[in-house]
Amino acid sequence: MLSVTDLALRVPRSPGRRCLLGIAGPPGAGKSTLAERLSAELTRSGLRAVVAPMDGYHLRNEVLRARGALARKGEPDTFDAAGFVTDLRALRETPIGEPVPWPLFDRAIDEPTEGGVVVRDKDIVVVEGNYLLLTDAEAPGWAEVGELLDACWYLDAPRAVLTERLLHRHTAGGRSAAEATVKVTDSDLRNADLVAASRHRADQVLTAVDAGYRIG
Ligand SMILES: Nc1ncnc2c1ncn2[C@@H]1O[C@H](COP(=O)(O)OP(=O)(O)OP(=O)(O)O)[C@@H](O)[C@H]1O
Ligand SMILES: [Mg+2]
Numbered sequence: 239m240l241s242v243t244d245l246a247l248r249v250p251r252s253p254g255r256r257c258l259l260g261i262a263g264p265p266g267a268g269k270s271t272l273a274e275r276l277s278a279e280l281t282r283s284g285l286r287a288v289v290a291p292m293d294g295y296h297l298r299n300e301v302l303r304a305r306g307a308l309a310r311k312g313e314p315d316t317f318d319a320a321g322f323v324t325d326l327r328a329l330r331e332t333p334i335g336e337p338v339p340w341p342l343f344d345r346a347i348d349e350p351t352e353g354g355v356v357v358r359d360k361d362i363v364v365v366e367g368n369y370l371l372l373t374d375a376e377a378p379g380w381a382e383v384g385e386l387l388d389a390c391w392y393l394d395a396p397r398a399v400l401t402e403r404l405l406h407r408h409t410a411g412g413r414s415a416a417e418a419t420v421k422v423t424d425s426d427l428r429n430a431d432l433v434a435a436s437r438h439r440a441d442q443v444l445t446a447v448d449a450g451y452r453i454g
Contacts, residue, residue: 242279251285255361260384265312267394292322294341297317319377323383326383377432404421
Protein backbone atom coordinates (compact mmCIF):
# COMPACT_ATOMS: atom_id res chain seq x y z
CA MET A 239 0.00 0.00 0.00
CA LEU A 240 1.19 3.51 -0.81
CA SER A 241 0.64 6.47 1.48
CA VAL A 242 -0.11 9.90 0.07
CA THR A 243 3.50 10.76 0.94
CA ASP A 244 4.68 7.85 -1.26
CA LEU A 245 2.40 9.00 -4.08
CA ALA A 246 3.64 12.59 -3.82
CA LEU A 247 7.16 11.33 -4.56
CA ARG A 248 5.84 9.90 -7.84
CA VAL A 249 4.40 13.19 -9.07
CA PRO A 250 6.32 14.42 -12.13
CA ARG A 251 8.36 17.55 -11.57
CA SER A 252 10.71 19.54 -13.76
CA PRO A 253 12.67 22.49 -12.35
CA GLY A 254 11.78 25.80 -13.95
CA ARG A 255 8.68 24.48 -15.67
CA ARG A 256 5.16 23.89 -14.40
CA CYS A 257 4.16 20.19 -14.37
CA LEU A 258 0.60 18.98 -14.78
CA LEU A 259 -0.48 15.72 -13.16
CA GLY A 260 -3.90 14.38 -14.16
CA ILE A 261 -6.13 12.28 -11.92
CA ALA A 262 -8.88 10.68 -13.98
CA GLY A 263 -11.55 8.24 -12.88
CA PRO A 264 -15.28 7.62 -12.66
CA PRO A 265 -17.72 9.86 -10.74
CA GLY A 266 -17.40 9.37 -6.99
CA ALA A 267 -14.06 7.53 -7.15
CA GLY A 268 -12.41 10.01 -4.78
CA LYS A 269 -10.46 12.08 -7.34
CA SER A 270 -11.07 15.43 -5.65
CA THR A 271 -10.11 13.94 -2.29
CA LEU A 272 -6.89 12.43 -3.63
CA ALA A 273 -6.01 15.61 -5.53
CA GLU A 274 -6.42 17.74 -2.37
CA ARG A 275 -4.43 15.24 -0.29
CA LEU A 276 -1.62 15.19 -2.86
CA SER A 277 -1.56 18.96 -3.18
CA ALA A 278 -1.40 19.34 0.61
CA GLU A 279 1.40 16.78 0.85
CA LEU A 280 3.40 18.41 -1.96
CA THR A 281 2.95 21.79 -0.28
CA ARG A 282 4.03 20.30 3.06
CA SER A 283 7.19 19.01 1.40
CA GLY A 284 8.05 22.52 0.23
CA LEU A 285 6.71 22.45 -3.33
CA ARG A 286 4.09 24.84 -4.67
CA ALA A 287 1.06 22.79 -5.69
CA VAL A 288 -2.58 23.50 -6.43
CA VAL A 289 -5.64 21.55 -7.60
CA ALA A 290 -7.30 22.52 -10.89
CA PRO A 291 -10.58 20.57 -11.20
CA MET A 292 -12.24 19.81 -14.55
CA ASP A 293 -15.59 20.48 -12.85
CA GLY A 294 -15.34 24.24 -13.40
CA TYR A 295 -15.86 23.65 -17.13
CA HIS A 296 -19.46 22.50 -16.68
CA LEU A 297 -21.63 24.51 -19.07
CA ARG A 298 -24.04 26.80 -17.25
CA ASN A 299 -27.51 25.45 -16.52
CA GLU A 300 -29.20 27.99 -18.80
CA VAL A 301 -27.01 26.84 -21.70
CA LEU A 302 -27.79 23.19 -20.99
CA ARG A 303 -31.51 23.97 -20.65
CA ALA A 304 -31.51 25.77 -24.00
CA ARG A 305 -29.90 22.73 -25.58
CA GLY A 306 -32.32 20.34 -23.88
CA ALA A 307 -29.30 18.74 -22.18
CA LEU A 308 -29.87 19.65 -18.53
CA ALA A 309 -30.91 16.11 -17.59
CA ARG A 310 -27.67 14.83 -19.14
CA LYS A 311 -25.48 17.20 -17.10
CA GLY A 312 -22.19 15.45 -16.43
CA GLU A 313 -21.82 13.81 -19.85
CA PRO A 314 -18.78 14.88 -21.91
CA ASP A 315 -20.69 17.24 -24.20
CA THR A 316 -22.16 19.14 -21.23
CA PHE A 317 -18.70 20.56 -20.52
CA ASP A 318 -16.73 23.26 -22.31
CA ALA A 319 -13.97 20.88 -23.45
CA ALA A 320 -12.42 23.51 -25.75
CA GLY A 321 -12.15 26.01 -22.89
CA PHE A 322 -10.62 23.34 -20.66
CA VAL A 323 -8.01 22.50 -23.30
CA THR A 324 -7.22 26.19 -23.88
CA ASP A 325 -6.70 26.78 -20.16
CA LEU A 326 -4.60 23.63 -19.71
CA ARG A 327 -2.38 24.92 -22.49
CA ALA A 328 -2.20 28.28 -20.71
CA LEU A 329 -1.09 26.50 -17.53
CA ARG A 330 1.69 24.86 -19.50
CA GLU A 331 2.78 27.85 -21.53
CA THR A 332 2.35 30.77 -19.12
CA PRO A 333 5.59 31.46 -17.23
CA ILE A 334 5.47 30.70 -13.50
CA GLY A 335 4.64 33.99 -11.74
CA GLU A 336 2.04 35.16 -14.29
CA PRO A 337 -1.66 34.61 -13.56
CA VAL A 338 -3.85 31.91 -15.12
CA PRO A 339 -7.48 32.17 -13.90
CA TRP A 340 -9.19 28.81 -13.43
CA PRO A 341 -12.94 28.29 -12.86
CA LEU A 342 -14.27 26.17 -10.01
CA PHE A 343 -17.60 24.40 -9.67
CA ASP A 344 -19.85 25.42 -6.81
CA ARG A 345 -21.95 22.40 -5.81
CA ALA A 346 -24.16 24.58 -3.58
CA ILE A 347 -25.48 26.51 -6.60
CA ASP A 348 -24.72 23.79 -9.17
CA GLU A 349 -22.87 26.28 -11.39
CA PRO A 350 -19.26 27.12 -12.28
CA THR A 351 -17.61 30.25 -10.91
CA GLU A 352 -15.27 32.06 -13.29
CA GLY A 353 -11.71 32.55 -12.09
CA GLY A 354 -12.48 30.67 -8.88
CA VAL A 355 -8.77 30.19 -8.38
CA VAL A 356 -5.84 32.00 -9.98
CA VAL A 357 -2.76 29.87 -10.62
CA ARG A 358 0.32 32.04 -10.50
CA ASP A 359 3.41 30.80 -8.70
CA LYS A 360 2.57 27.07 -8.57
CA ASP A 361 4.93 24.61 -10.18
CA ILE A 362 2.74 21.51 -9.82
CA VAL A 363 -0.93 21.51 -10.83
CA VAL A 364 -3.06 18.48 -10.02
CA VAL A 365 -5.78 18.40 -12.69
CA GLU A 366 -8.66 16.14 -11.69
CA GLY A 367 -11.79 15.04 -13.48
CA ASN A 368 -13.63 12.27 -15.28
CA TYR A 369 -12.68 12.86 -18.86
CA LEU A 370 -8.91 13.34 -19.00
CA LEU A 371 -8.07 10.23 -20.99
CA LEU A 372 -10.72 10.07 -23.71
CA THR A 373 -10.14 9.88 -27.45
CA ASP A 374 -12.04 12.09 -29.87
CA ALA A 375 -13.87 8.97 -31.07
CA GLU A 376 -15.16 8.46 -27.52
CA ALA A 377 -16.10 12.12 -27.03
CA PRO A 378 -15.22 14.88 -29.52
CA GLY A 379 -12.88 17.57 -28.19
CA TRP A 380 -11.31 15.70 -25.29
CA ALA A 381 -8.33 13.97 -26.90
CA GLU A 382 -5.95 16.90 -26.49
CA VAL A 383 -6.32 16.85 -22.71
CA GLY A 384 -4.14 13.78 -22.26
CA GLU A 385 -1.43 15.28 -24.46
CA LEU A 386 -1.17 18.34 -22.22
CA LEU A 387 -0.57 16.37 -19.02
CA ASP A 388 2.90 15.30 -17.91
CA ALA A 389 1.35 12.14 -16.48
CA CYS A 390 -2.15 10.94 -15.78
CA TRP A 391 -3.20 8.53 -13.04
CA TYR A 392 -6.52 6.74 -12.87
CA LEU A 393 -8.32 6.34 -9.57
CA ASP A 394 -10.61 3.33 -9.61
CA ALA A 395 -13.24 2.14 -7.15
CA PRO A 396 -15.62 -0.84 -7.13
CA ARG A 397 -18.95 -0.13 -8.80
CA ALA A 398 -20.83 -0.85 -5.58
CA VAL A 399 -18.78 1.80 -3.78
CA LEU A 400 -19.41 4.35 -6.56
CA THR A 401 -23.13 3.58 -6.51
CA GLU A 402 -23.42 4.02 -2.75
CA ARG A 403 -21.44 7.28 -2.72
CA LEU A 404 -23.38 8.75 -5.64
CA LEU A 405 -26.78 7.80 -4.18
CA HIS A 406 -25.75 9.42 -0.92
CA ARG A 407 -24.56 12.58 -2.72
CA HIS A 408 -27.82 12.95 -4.67
CA THR A 409 -30.10 12.39 -1.68
CA ALA A 410 -28.01 14.79 0.41
CA GLY A 411 -28.41 17.27 -2.47
CA GLY A 412 -32.21 17.11 -2.20
CA ARG A 413 -33.27 14.33 -4.58
CA SER A 414 -35.68 11.65 -3.43
CA ALA A 415 -34.34 8.09 -3.20
CA ALA A 416 -36.14 7.23 -6.46
CA GLU A 417 -34.78 10.30 -8.27
CA ALA A 418 -31.27 9.55 -6.99
CA THR A 419 -31.50 5.97 -8.27
CA VAL A 420 -32.54 7.17 -11.73
CA LYS A 421 -29.69 9.72 -11.84
CA VAL A 422 -27.11 7.13 -10.79
CA THR A 423 -28.33 4.40 -13.12
CA ASP A 424 -29.13 6.45 -16.21
CA SER A 425 -26.40 9.04 -15.97
CA ASP A 426 -23.54 8.57 -13.47
CA LEU A 427 -22.90 4.87 -14.12
CA ARG A 428 -23.11 5.36 -17.89
CA ASN A 429 -20.48 8.07 -17.57
CA ALA A 430 -18.47 5.73 -15.35
CA ASP A 431 -18.50 3.11 -18.12
CA LEU A 432 -17.21 5.63 -20.66
CA VAL A 433 -14.45 6.67 -18.26
CA ALA A 434 -13.58 3.02 -17.53
CA ALA A 435 -12.90 2.46 -21.23
CA SER A 436 -10.07 5.02 -20.96
CA ARG A 437 -8.45 3.38 -17.90
CA HIS A 438 -5.78 1.54 -19.90
CA ARG A 439 -4.32 4.86 -21.11
CA ALA A 440 -3.34 5.91 -17.60
CA ASP A 441 0.29 5.90 -16.47
CA GLN A 442 -0.81 4.16 -13.28
CA VAL A 443 -4.06 2.90 -11.83
CA LEU A 444 -4.78 3.42 -8.12
CA THR A 445 -7.43 2.03 -5.81
CA ALA A 446 -8.04 3.35 -2.30
CA VAL A 447 -7.39 0.87 0.51
CA ASP A 448 -7.67 1.65 4.21
CA ALA A 449 -5.69 4.85 4.80
CA GLY A 450 -3.78 4.70 1.51
CA TYR A 451 -3.84 3.59 -2.12
CA ARG A 452 -2.64 0.50 -3.92
CA ILE A 453 -1.47 0.30 -7.51
CA GLY A 454 -3.73 -1.69 -9.84
N1 LIG B 1 -9.90 7.08 0.13
C1 LIG B 1 -11.17 7.23 0.49
N2 LIG B 1 -11.70 6.44 1.45
C2 LIG B 1 -12.99 6.58 1.81
N3 LIG B 1 -13.85 7.49 1.29
C3 LIG B 1 -13.37 8.31 0.35
C4 LIG B 1 -12.02 8.22 -0.10
N4 LIG B 1 -11.84 9.15 -1.07
C5 LIG B 1 -13.02 9.78 -1.20
N5 LIG B 1 -13.94 9.29 -0.35
C6 LIG B 1 -15.34 9.74 -0.22
O1 LIG B 1 -16.02 9.43 -1.43
C7 LIG B 1 -16.88 10.49 -1.81
C8 LIG B 1 -16.51 10.98 -3.19
O2 LIG B 1 -15.20 11.55 -3.13
P1 LIG B 1 -14.76 12.71 -4.12
O3 LIG B 1 -15.74 13.82 -4.07
O4 LIG B 1 -13.33 12.99 -3.82
O5 LIG B 1 -14.91 11.93 -5.50
P2 LIG B 1 -14.74 12.46 -7.00
O6 LIG B 1 -14.09 11.36 -7.76
O7 LIG B 1 -14.08 13.77 -6.99
O8 LIG B 1 -16.26 12.59 -7.46
P3 LIG B 1 -16.83 13.45 -8.72
O9 LIG B 1 -16.37 12.80 -9.98
O10 LIG B 1 -18.29 13.28 -8.63
O11 LIG B 1 -16.36 14.85 -8.55
C9 LIG B 1 -16.76 11.56 -0.72
O12 LIG B 1 -17.79 11.37 0.19
C10 LIG B 1 -15.41 11.25 -0.08
O13 LIG B 1 -15.38 11.63 1.26
MG1 LIG C 1 -14.75 15.62 -7.64
